Structures are given as structure tokens and as C-alpha cells.
Amino acid sequence: MIYWLTNVLASQPPLHVLTLVTLLSPAAGALVLILLSASGVRPSERWVAVVSGVTVSAAAVSSVLLAGFTMLRPDNQFHEVLWTMYSVGTYHLDVSIYVDPLSAMLTALGGCTIPVLARYSGRYLHREPGYLRFFALVGVASTGFFWFVLGGSLEMAFFGWELLGLSSALLVAFFWDRPQPVIASGRVFATYRVADIALLMSMVLLHHYAHDTSWPAVLGIGEEGAVVRIHTVAATVLGLAFLIAAMGKSALFPLTGYVLRAMEGPTTSSALFYGTLSIHCGVYLILRVEPLLENVPVARVAVVVVGLLTAITTAMSARVRADAKGALALASAGQAGLMIAEAGMGWTDFAMCHLLAHGLLRLAQFLRSPSWLEDAQTRRRHLGGGSHRSGAYLEQSLPAPIRDALYAAALSRFGIDAFVDRMFTRPLAALAHLVSRPRPRARQQDGQRIADTPVPLHGARARGDR
Amino acid sequence: MSMWMVDAFFWLVLPIAALEAARIIRLELKQERRTLGAAFAFGGAELVALCLCAATASPLFLAGVTAARVVLYYLREGNLGGRRPLKSALIAAGLLLLAWAGPIESFAQIVHVDIAPVWRHAILGLIGLTCVLTTLPVRIADEPKETLVAPLSLIAFARVILPLGSFEPEFVIVVPVVAAGMSLICALWLLSAGARANQFEPSTLVSEILICERGVILSFVWMGLASGIDLAEVGALFQWWAGALALLALEASLRRRPLPKPMAFFALAMTVSLPGTIGFVAEDLLAQGLLELRPYVAAAFMGVTAINAAALYLALVNIIVDLHAGETPFGSAPREASPSLMMLTTAALALAIGLAPSPFVDLATRAHTAVVHHPTPASHAAHG
Numbered sequence: 009m010i011y012w013l014t015n016v017l018a019s020q021p022p023l024h025v026l027t028l029v030t031l032l033s034p035a036a037g038a039l040v041l042i043l044l045s046a047s048g049v050r051p052s053e054r055w056v057a058v059v060s061g062v063t064v065s066a067a068a069v070s071s072v073l074l075a076g077f078t079m080l081r082p083d084n085q086f087h088e089v090l091w092t093m094y095s096v097g098t099y100h101l102d103v104s105i106y107v108d109p110l111s112a113m114l115t116a117l118g119g120c121t122i123p124v125l126a127r128y129s130g131r132y133l134h135r136e137p138g139y140l141r142f143f144a145l146v147g148v149a150s151t152g153f154f155w156f157v158l159g160g161s162l163e164m165a166f167f168g169w170e171l172l173g174l175s176s177a178l179l180v181a182f183f184w185d186r187p188q189p190v191i192a193s194g195r196v197f198a199t200y201r202v203a204d205i206a207l208l209m210s211m212v213l214l215h216h217y218a219h220d221t222s223w224p225a226v227l228g229i230g231e232e233g234a235v236v237r238i239h240t241v242a243a244t245v246l247g248l249a250f251l252i253a254a255m256g257k258s259a260l261f262p263l264t265g266y267v268l269r270a271m272e273g274p275t276t277s278s279a280l281f282y283g284t285l286s287i288h289c290g291v292y293l294i295l296r297v298e299p300l301l302e303n304v305p306v307a308r309v310a311v312v313v314v315g316l317l318t319a320i321t322t323a324m325s326a327r328v329r330a331d332a333k334g335a336l337a338l339a340s341a342g343q344a345g346l347m348i349a350e351a352g353m354g355w356t357d358f359a360m361c362h363l364l365a366h367g368l369l370r371l372a373q374f375l376r377s378p379s380w381l382e383d384a385q386t387r388r389r390h391l392g393g394g395s396h397r398s399g400a401y402l403e404q405s406l407p408a409p410i411r412d413a414l415y416a417a418a419l420s421r422f423g424i425d426a427f428v429d430r431m432f433t434r435p436l437a438a439l440a441h442l443v444s445r446p447r448p449r450a451r452q453q454d455g456q457r458i459a460d461t462p463v464p465l466h467g468a469r470a471r472g473d474r
Numbered sequence: 475m476s477m478w479m480v481d482a483f484f485w486l487v488l489p490i491a492a493l494e495a496a497r498i499i500r501l502e503l504k505q506e507r508r509t510l511g512a513a514f515a516f517g518g519a520e521l522v523a524l525c526l527c528a529a530t531a532s533p534l535f536l537a538g539v540t541a542a543r544v545v546l547y548y549l550r551e552g553n554l555g556g557r558r559p560l561k562s563a564l565i566a567a568g569l570l571l572l573a574w575a576g577p578i579e580s581f582a583q584i585v586h587v588d589i590a591p592v593w594r595h596a597i598l599g600l601i602g603l604t605c606v607l608t609t610l611p612v613r614i615a616d617e618p619k620e621t622l623v624a625p626l627s628l629i630a631f632a633r634v635i636l637p638l639g640s641f642e643p644e645f646v647i648v649v650p651v652v653a654a655g656m657s658l659i660c661a662l663w664l665l666s667a668g669a670r671a672n673q674f675e676p677s678t679l680v681s682e683i684l685i686c687e688r689g690v691i692l693s694f695v696w697m698g699l700a701s702g703i704d705l706a707e708v709g710a711l712f713q714w715w716a717g718a719l720a721l722l723a724l725e726a727s728l729r730r731r732p733l734p735k736p737m738a739f740f741a742l743a744m745t746v747s748l749p750g751t752i753g754f755v756a757e758d759l760l761a762q763g764l765l766e767l768r769p770y771v772a773a774a775f776m777g778v779t780a781i782n783a784a785a786l787y788l789a790l791v792n793i794i795v796d797l798h799a800g801e802t803p804f805g806s807a808p809r810e811a812s813p814s815l816m817m818l819t820t821a822a823l824a825l826a827i828g829l830a831p832s833p834f835v836d837l838a839t840r841a842h843t844a845v846v847h848h849p850t851p852a853s854h855a856a857h858g
Contacts, residue, residue: 045736048812094755094835096708099762141736163758167749174743177787184735187795194791198784201746205780208757212765212772436781440666443659 017077023086026077027105029070030115030154034122037063038147045140053139057130060143064126064150071119071154075112084109087160087224099215104160106223113360114157114292117367121284122150128375129276138182142274149175153285157292162211162221165296169207169257169289173200176286179277180270192269199266203256203290210249217242227299243300247307250297251314258290259341260348261318264325265425267337275333279374282337284367291347291363298356311352318345324418327401332377340370479531479581482840483632486711487625490718491524494621497722498550500816501618516550527629531580536633537569540626547619556616561604565630568600572634584637598638601630602649609656609692611663617681622725623718624692631699632845639700649700650764653693654774660689661782668789676793680728683789684721687745690782691717697771698760706763707846711838712831713756716824720745720753723820728793730814735794737813737821742790744824746783751828755835 016022037059044051051059078086086107093101107115126146133139152171159165177200181193214221217238238246254260259267259282267282281287294301294311301308322342329335343366350359376383403411420426495517502513523546526539544562548554572578575593589597608624639645664686667679674682691713698710723741727734747753757779764772813821827834 042736046813046818092832094831096705096759096835096839099705099759101758167754170749170754174748178739181791181794184794190791190794194788197787201780201783201787204783205776208761208779209776212761212776215762216765436662436665437669440662440669440785443662443666 014080017080020086020088023074023077023107024088026070026074027088027090027107027158030067030074031105031151031158033063033067033070034147034150034154038144038151041140041144041147045144051140053130053134056140056143057126060147061123061126061130063147065123067150067154068119068123071115071158074107074158075116075119078107078112079109085224087222089160101163102161102222104164104222105158106160107158108223110292110295110356110360111157113364114288115154117288117364118150118153118157118285121367121371122146122153122280124371125276125280125284125375129274132276133274136274138184142179142182142277145175145179146277146280149179149280149285153289156289160222160224162207162214162223162226165293166204166207166211169253170204172281172286172289173197173204173257176200176270176277176281179281180273182273182277189272192272195269196266199256199263202263203253206249206252206256207293210246210253213242213246213249217246223296226297240304243304244306247297247301247304248310250293250300251307251311254290254293254348255314256290257293258287258344258348259318259337260290260314260345261321262424262428264318264322264338264341265421265428267341268334271331271333271337275374275378278333278337279371282340283370283374287340287344288347288363288367291344291351291359294348294351295356295359295363298351298354301352302354308352308354312349315345315347315349315352318342319349321418321422321424324403324414325421327403328415328418332380333374336370336373336377340366343370476580477532477535478529479633479844480529481844482837483844484525484528486715486837486841487528487629488525490623490625490715491521491528493718493722494524494625495521496816497622497725500726502550516546519546524625527626531582533569533573533578533581533634536629537566537573540566540569543626551619556619557607557613558616558619561607561627564600564604564607565626568597568604568630568634571597571600581633581637584634585640589638594638594641598635598642601627601635605631605635605692605696606652606656609653609660609689609696611660611682611685611689614678614681614685617685620685620688622721623688623695623714627692628695628714631696636699636845646700646702650697650768650771653697653700654771654778657690657693657697657778658774658781660686660693661778661785664690664789665781665785668785668792677729679789679793680725683728683786684725687724687782687786688717688721690778691721693778694760694775697775698763701764701768701771703763703767704842704846705766706760706768708835708838708842709756709759709761709763711841712752712835713760715827715834715838716744716747716751716753716756719820719824719827723817723824726814726816726820728790733794734813734817737817738790738794740821741817742786744821745786747779749828751824752831752834753824754828755831759835 040059040063041056074086078084087104089102089104091103093103095101126143129142129146133142136142148171152168152173152175154168156165156168156172159168174197177193177197180196181190183189211221214226218225220226255263267287270282271278273281301311319342322338322345326335326338326342329338343362347359347362347366350356350362403414406414417423498520499513499517502508502516503510508516520543523539523543527536527543530536530539540562544554544559547558571593572584572589575589575597576583576587578584578587578589605624605627608627639649664683667674667682667686695710695714695717698706698713701707701710720741723737723744727738727741744751744753747757761772761775764775
């Protein structure tokens with residue numbers, strides 16, 4: 009009886025239905041909320057929370073079931089082409105899904121955390137003007153996450169990746185009546201865009217070299233006698249492109265700086281993106297293409313080095329952060345760096361467990377961060393007073409001058425952000441300024457034309473500046 | 475020889491012609507310059523003129539309609555300033571030269587008639603210069619008078635430059651490289667404008683955004699169409715559609731006050747080719763096609779795409795910050811306008827085509843076959 013039930017549940021039709029519910033339910037919720045918003049109808053908070061909660065929870069339940077039922081299959085895998093989106097000549101874009109232990113694990117993580125966040129946000133954002141917008145964007149982000157994780161090919165993963173990135177940037181700008189969050193969202197978007205282009209490049213390169221981007225084919229690339237094989241140089245280029253994409257999404261060295269700016273968003277969206285889901289997408293990508301890196305030592309070393317550098321720099325910077333969310337964001341990036349290093353060293357199972365545990369822990373920490381002081385006092389009271397240290401600090405074993413110098417450097421984040429600006433942003437801004445001069449019709453201020461000087465692209469312009 | 479070519483390319487141009495007509499009607503009514511009837515008359519005249527341009531096979535007739543469009547432009551704007559008369563003159567000159575030097579009665583004859591290289595280069599130069607003028611972000615003040623995605627230039631490019639270019643071996647290298655350079659200039663220009671947003675009036679900045687974005691989109695179209703790769707050429711035609719919808723959405727949302735931020739961000743998403751919108755399909759086809767044979771152009775395409783998206787977001791962010799600083803007391807709830815019918819229509823079209831692109835990709839493929847798959851001179855020679 010159990011054997012029969014297992015076979016039925018793990019067969020193609022139930023999995024097909026669960027897949028569709030997982031992928032389409034949050035999208036439907038987001039669409040309803042967006043249409044309500046566009047039509048000028050202002051539903052009550054209760055209705056918004058119900059629509060969002062029902063659709064997100066349906067996706068969560070079906071995603072957990074999908075992950076569980078797939079694990080009941082003999083090969084622990086489920087791959088299906090849902091439909092062909094378009095075709096030109098021999099080229100075609102298929103909408104497909106692929107579930108294996110890795111994607112099942114991350115799907116289950118998303119399925120467990122998104123409804124919790126939605127429920128928490130319903131109360132946390134009570135009477136916020138952007139209440140409906142927040143839940144619409146959470147729906148878009150959930151859609152993006154499930155498409156990214158369950159997508160059967162790199163194109164489908166890219167589809168989700170971009171949705172996740174845009175919704176993340178828009179949620180950073182949630183309080184868009186203040187300039188700082190809006191400007192911070194610009195930085196987040198620009199960094200994500202670098203990651204997007206790296207992923208798009210790897211998608212196109214994979215088509216070019218392997219003539220296929222479906223995960224089952226990609227996963228076979230590094231193996232002997234696999235379906236598709238590519239030579240080492242091509243695999244190295246591909247591996248580095250994937251690494252750049254992961255660097256942007258998981259805030260790895262040297263692109264870590266944007267997560268601090270991203271903390272301008274509401275705490276719940278910070279928890280969703282920079283504690284639980286989005287920050288792990290880069291790690292997932294590297295874990296997913298790990299078979300490709302198997303025989304590519306250069307890319308593998310680059311992955312490990314980037315991961316360890318991220319872990320070291322962010323750990324030091326997190327120590328000297330004065331704000332709870334900033335410290336948590338840096339700590340998340342540091343853990344993502346460690347996971348990447350683990351993946352680079354081939355410890356994929358360990359990295360998977362690390363990812364799952366870290367996602368759940370960080371969710372709790374982010375959601376408790378508004379009451380951090382109260383929690384600390386409660387904890388101290390229960391421990392009988394006195395100071396409480398949570399762990400060992402290796403740098404304490406260093407001589408005081410070196411330790412102080414390290415802390416001082418960590419305060420400015422080792423100059424990494426300034427270096428990135430000097431190397432990339434400023435030259436680009438200078439080139440843009442050079443190309444576009446002269447500029448007529450400048451704004452007049454007090455009868456004088458404002459000096460034709462460039463505003464730094466990275467600079468936050470305070471209201472008093474203008 | 476038939477005077478008409480009502481092929482798939484015509485059907486590809488028709489929706490954009492309708493959008494251009496709708497845009498003219500909207501602008502006339504917004505600016506309160508005309509009555510409803512007069513606005514519809516100007517919009518209808520533009521639609522008819524563009525349809526005739528797309529449907530005709532005769533260079534002389536196309537030159538005539540091009541001249542008629544200039545007259546219509548004069549009647550509407552009351553002057554002949556701006557880029558459009560110059561571009562129309564260049565196209566008309568190229569077409570007259572084509573009709574005289576061939577002599578060519580129908581565009582279908584171009585690949586069969588051996589035009590002297592001097593005249594061929596002159597015609598390519600004249601119409602090519604028009605495409606460059608259309609693309610580069612000069613004369614920002616022209617922006618409201620310009621078309622969305624230069625349909626006449628595309629028609630001239632598809633009907634004249636592509637078949638004439640098949641005689642020139644360097645064509646598939648030179649044009650994509652020049653187009654890549656132009657796209658980079660446009661994207662950098664936009665980046666500069668976005669970064670210095672506080673030095674401009676918001677309306678000027680919107681004009682800068684639209685003109686630069688138009689330049690980026692048209693550069694991609696020329697790049698793909700001239701690449702000689704079927705996939706990229708289909709992608710370029712699709713990009714033309716995607717660009718028209720994105721520009722219309724950008725214009726409709728950014729010019730509205732108070733700014734409808736959600737729609738402005740959706741217009742941005744359309745422009746940066748968010749998956750699920752029509753732009754993604756176009757970008758995917760173009761990138762896949764270009765990488766097959768032109769990896770360096772594909773790399774430039776990717777780079778420009780990245781810069782363009784970041785620049786556009788930066789400009790939009792600065793508009794929001796700027797408007798807020800100028801209009802709303804700090805800390806108060808931001809005011810927002812509800813989205814217009816034009817915004818909702820373009821958004822719905824972009825989503826619908828992006829999510830179910832198959833029939834539209836088929837149409838673009840057939841349009842591509844109609845304009846590109848002429849028998850080449852080489853195959854002619856082989857057949858005897």
C-alpha cells in the first residue's frame with residue numbers, strides 16, 4: 009500500500025500540478041495586487057494580507073510537497089519541459105523545470121520562510137503607505153525565487169534571477185519619500201545588473217559551447233562520457249562568468265558594499281533578501297554548476313579565493329558595525345563567502361547543509377533585529393547579569409597595534425568600496441561626461457547656471473546639496 | 475513589376491505605425507494645440523503615410539511619401555526646424571538616386587541589377603547617414619517631434635541598405651561595429667545625464683533619457699539587422715517592437731506629474747528587458763545570434779546593455795529624488811498619479827507578448843525572410 013502510494017505521489021501528474029502551483033500561485037497573487045493598485049482600488053490591509061498569504065502559502069506548501077515527492081522517486085530527480093516559448097530555426101527556448109536534492113532543499117527553505125515573512129510583515133508594516141506595494145513585490149520576489157530554483161535551464165533560472173533582483177531593488181526603495189533609500193536602490197540595482205549580465209553572458213556562452221543550457225545537460229558536462237562536453241578554456245571562461253554572477257547576487261568580495269546600502273529597505277525585506285533567499289542564490293548557482301568546475305582548476309581556485317576573502321573582510325567589518333542590520337548583512341555575506349569556498353573545494357553536501365542552517369538562523373536574527381537591545385537585556389537578565397560574549401575572536405590573539413589597525417581598516421571596509429568606485433565607477437562617469445558634453449539648457453539657479461561638474465555616480469546626495 | 479510589397483515586413487511595421495499615430499494624437503491633445511478631430515486627422519495621416527511607406531515597392535513612390543510626411547510635419551509643427559526634414563531629405567535623395575542609377579522600379583530588383591559601385595556607395599552613405607542621425611542623441615529639443623523608433627529609417631534600411639549591402643563583403647563587419655560604437659555613446663550619454671540630473675529641469679532630463687534610450691535601441695536594431703546572422707536579424711526586428719513599447723511606456727510615465735512611480739519602474743523593467751516582457755525575447759535572440767559569428771560585437775552588446783540599464787535606473791532614481799525635493803515637504807507621504815490608459819496598454823502588450831511570444835516571433839521571422847532572404851549576387855552567378 010505504502011509502495012503504491014509512494015509511486016502514485018512521485019509520478020509525473022502530481023509533480024506536474026505541484027510545479028504549476030508553486031510557480032504560478034505567487035505570480036497570480038502579485039498580479040491581483042498589481043491590478044488592484046493600477047485600477048486605483050485601495051483594498052484594506054486585511055484583504056491584501058489574505059491575498060498574499062493564501063497565494064504565497066499555496067506555493068510554499070506545494071513547493072515542500074514537490075521537494076518531498078521528488079525525493080521519493082528512484083533517481084531523486086524530476087525534469088519536465090512544460091512548453092516551448094518560441095523557436096527560430098534550430099534555436100528554441102523551452103520552459104522547463106528540474107528538481108533534484110539541491111533545488112529541493114532550497115525550494116523547501118523558501119517554502120518554509122516566505123509565509124513566515126509574509127505573516128510577520130502583515131503586522132510589522134501596519135498602516136505603512138506602501139503596504140499593498142510591499143506584498144505585490146513579495147509576490148514577485150517569491151515568483152522569481154521559485155523560478156530561479158526550479159527552472160530546468162539556465163534561461164529559466166535567469167528569468168527568476170532578474171525578477172528577484174528587480175523586486176529586491178524596488179523593496180530597498182520602499183520608503184521612496186526619502187532620498188537615501190532611493191539612491192541606495194540605484195546602487196543595488198547597478199550591482200545586480202553586473203551579475204545579470206554575467207549570467208546572461210554565461211547563458212549565451214553555454215549555448216555557444218555546449219549548444220544546450222538545460223541543467224541535466226550542464227550537470228553532465230564535467231563527467232566522463234557525459235551528454236555534452238566542453239574543453240577546459242571554455243569551461244574556465246564559463247566558470248568565471250558564473251562566479252561574477254554569484255559575486256553580485258551573494259555580495260561577495262569585492263561587491264559586498266551594496267548590502268549595507270540595501271539595509272535602507274524594511275527589515276522584513278532585508279530578512280527575505282539578505283538573510284534568507286537572495287543572498288544564497290549566488291551560492292546555489294555555484295553549487296548548481298559545480299560539476300562544470302570539476303576539471304577546471306583556475307575557476308575552482310578563483311571561487312575559493314573569492315569566498316575566503318569575502319569571509320575574512322566581512323567578518324572583520326561586521327565586528328565594528330554599530331548597527332544591528334548592517335552587522336547581520338555583513339555576517340550573511342561572510343557566511344555566503346564560506347559556502348562558496350566550500351563549494352569551490354568540492355564539499356557540496358556540507359555547503360548545502362550550511363546554506364539551509366544559515367538561512368533559517370539569519371531569518372530569525374533579522375526578524376528579531378528591531379528588538380535586539382531588548383533581547384540582549386532579557387538574555388543578560390536570564391544569565392544573571394554581566395557581559396555576555398557570543399564567541400571567540402581570533403584577532404584578539406594578535407598584538408594590540410596590529411589588531412587596532414585591522415579594526416580601523418575594517419571601519420572603512422578595507423577601502424574595497426572606494427577601490428571599486430575608483431576602478432570602475434569613476435572612469436565610467438568620467439567617460440560618460442566626456443561623451444555627452446556640451447550640455448545646453450542647464451537649470452538656472454539664482455540667475456546663475458549650475459557649474460557643469462559631474463555628480464559622483466556613487467555619491468548619496470543629501471537634500472541640502474541642491 | 476508590382477508597385478506594392480504587402481509582405482510580412484509590412485505587417486511588422488503596421489503596429490508601430492499605429493502606435494506612432496496614437497502618440498501623435500496623444501501629444502496633440504496633451505498640449506491642447508488641436509481639437510479632437512484635428513488631432514485624429516494628424517494621427518491618421520501619419521498612420522496612412524507610414525503604411526504606404528512600408529507597403530510600397532517603388533523607390534520613387536517612397537520618396538514622394540517621405541516628402542509628403544515633411545509637409546504633414548510642417549502643417550503640424552508650424553516650422554521646418556529639427557532633424558526630421560534633414561533626415562527625410564537624405565532618404566529621399568538616396569531613393570531618387572537608386573531609381574535613377576539602377577534604374578530601379580521595385581525594391582525587389584535591387585539584388586538583380588548591377589548598380590555602379592560609386593552610386594551604390596553614395597546611396598548607402600545617404601541612407602546610412604540618416605540612420606546615424608536618427609540614432610545619435612543630438613538636438614534634445616527635437617524629442618517630442620521625433621518618432622518613437624524611426625519607422626521610415628527602418629523601412630529604408632530594410633528595403634534598400636540590406637539588399638545593397640549584400641554586394642559589400644565588409645558590410646556585415648563595418649555596420650555592426652559602427653552600431654556598437656553608437657550604442658556605447660548613447661548609453662554613456664544617458665549615464666552622464668542621469669548622474670547630473672540635478673543640473674537639469676526634470677522635463678529636459680526626460681527628453682535626454684528618451685533620446686538616448688532611442689539611440690541605444692536603434693543601434694541594437696542596426697547592429698542585429700546588419701550582422702548577417704538570421705537569429706540576430708530576427709532579434710533586431712523584435713527589438714524594434716520591444717523598443718517602441720518601452721519608449722512609449724517611458725514617455726507616458728515619466729512625463730506625467732505627479733510621477734506614477736510603479737509604472738515608471740515597470741517602464742524601466744520593459745526597457746532593461748526584464749524576463750517576462752517582450753524585451754527579454756529580443757535581447758535573448760540578439761545575444762544568441764550575435765555570439766554565433768560576432769563574439770566581439772556580442773560582448774559590446776552585453777556591456778552596453780549593462781551600462782544602459784544602470785544609467786536608466788540612476789536617471790529614474792534621480793528624477794524621483796529631484797521631484798520629491800522640489801514638490802513635497804520632507805517626511806510627508808509621496809503623491810502619485812494613477813497610470814494612464816497608454817501606460818496600461820503598453821504594459822499589457824509588453825507582458826502579453828513577453829509571456830506568449832511565439833506568434834510574434836513567427837511574424838518577425840517571416841518579416842526577416844521578406845527583407846533579407848533575397849537571392850544574393852553570388853547565388854545568381856552560380857545559377858548562371
